[in-house]
Amino acid sequence: MRYYARKIAFYLVALWAAVTLNFVIPRLMPGNPVDVLIARLQQRGGSVDPAVRRSYELLLGTGGDRSVFGEYFAYLGNLARGDLGVSVSAFPAPVSEVITASLWWTIVLVGIATLVSFVLGVALGAVVGWRRGTWLDALVPSTTVLAAVPYFWLALLLVALLSSALGWFPLLGGYDVVLSPGWNAEFIGSAVYHGTLPALTIVISSVGGWLLGMRNMMVSAMSEDYVLTARAKGLRDSRVMIRYAARNAVLPSVAGFAISLGFVVAGSIVTEQVFSYPGIGGRLLQAVQNNDYALMQGIFLVITIAVLGANLAVDLLHTLIDPRTRATG
Known part of the structure; x- marks a missing residue:
């Protein structure tokens, strides 16, 4: 019980440190979100006086006669109430609504893609490792080369080949713009x-x-005594591969997959930009361009919670798989 208490306490401290950095880093950037809103108001022909500026400062929780520490404690209090503030780039929409509208697109896209790549990679890796030294091993370097290719370059290549040249897929967007978002077959099919x-x-x-x-990991597991014993008993190769070798070799990959799920929320920002996909990555870039402190902080907070939660789940999973880690943890 003490082990779990220490782990939870550690992650709570890490969360506090991340929240503090989340507050500080946007304020180190040049510019001010209040200036962005005032510039928009002036473009529409609106008048700007000190009272208007003061109203914007109170609304966004920045500037004015409040100190940085006052802003920090107000920020913590708003987080405790679940209030993430008002977005400048999507003014006057609350940050929570902006994040919710974009988050599901990234979770579905990157989450399903991560799951498919994990299942496919683990299954192929198990077969290749079991048949090491055969022609299948020659395919491994080509997959590692693809893993080293930058997202944006591969995305542009696929767009040029499959969209522009062959016309199999659309170039941009997350759905057909003539459709209204909703839970119906036509919209889901388009998405x-x-x-x-x-x-x-x-x-x-x-x-x-x-x-x-x-x-x-399969190559390493195949030299273990339990695999050699299973083979000596005359068990089928398929059973030895799946029940003995792959079952133990997959444990590090499962831990890595749990951590990668935490980064699903962060999304593939570059990929979303190439395809103009309405995910959280585009919202983050929009927030940076508009000095939207509240939206940046909200997105970073969601990413932080997802990553810390995934790491905590992995730590607790390790204690269930190997209880010896409790003695050393």
């Missing part, structure tokens, strides 16, 4: 059609890492 090419980019880029890791 799947538009998301196939971005998902394919992520799968091709990441499957090689899972394949190589699983292949190496």
Whole structure:
């Protein structure tokens, strides 16, 4: 019980440190979100006086006669109430609504692509590792080369080949603009059609890492005594591979997959930009361009919670798989 208490306390401290950095870093950037709103107001012909500026400062919780520490404690109090503030880039929409509208697109796209690449990479890695030294091993370098290719370059290549040249997939967007978002077959089909090419980019880029890791663990597991004993008993090769070798070799990959799920929320920002996909990555870039402190902080907070939660789950999973880690943890 003490071990779990220490782990939870550690992650709570890490969360506080991340929240503090989340507050500080945007304020080190040049510019001010209040100036952005005032510039927009002036472009529309509106008048700007000190009272208007003061109203914006109170609304956004920045500037004015409040000190930095006052802003910090107000920020913590708002987080405790679940209030993430008002977005400048999507003014006057609350940050929570902006994040929710974009988050599901990234979770579905990157989450499903990560799951597919993990399952495909682990399955292929198990087969390649079991048949090491055969022609299948010659395919491993090609997958690792694809894993080293930058997302944006591979995305542009697939767009040029499969969209521009062959016309199999749309160039941009997350769905057909003539449709209204909703839970109906036509819209879901359009979203799947538009998301196939971005998902394919992520799968091709990441499957090689899972394949190589699983292949190496399979080679190591095949020299263990329990695998040699299973073979000596005359068990079928398929059973030895799946029940004995792959079952133990997959444990590090499962831990890595749990951690990668935490980064699903961060999304593939570059990939989303190439395809103009309405995910959280585009919102983050928009927030940076508009000095939207509240939206940046909200997105970073969601990413931080997802990553810390995934790491905590991995730590607790390790204690269940190998209880000896409790003695050393």
